[in-house]
Amino acid sequence: MKNINFPTHQGDVVIRPIKELPKGLKEIKHKGNYILKHGESGNAHTLVADKTQDLKLYMDKKTKELYFVLSNLAVLNHGGSTTEVHNPLNIDIGIYRVGDEKEYNYFTQEIEKSRD
Secondary structure (H helix, E strand, O other): OEEOOOOEEEOOEEEEEOOOOOOOEEEEOOOOEEEEEEOOOOOEEEEEEOOHHHEEEEEEOOOOOEEEEEOOOEEEEEEOOOOOOOOOEEEOOEEEEEEEOEEEEOOOOEEEEOOO
């Protein structure tokens, strides 16, 4: 596993540090791990904390954007039914927003969500 600089991405998931959480978020219950996104090939980008209380998850009810707060180191794992698997990433203590990786499609000449 490697430590990373931010913002970073794993496949089609982008994680960006933020200074504070937006107002009006809904807390999401979990058991110490949470699938941030599913890739189209059946893989899952899963955030895993050693202890449940080390990870607080939130969702913006309007935009459906995910946010998380770590009070201890966590790992972002990638796995699934494909042979292509991204390396696990250490995520340090902090506040983060989860987004989509975007790419430019030269055929349609539009910016689109990246596909993993």
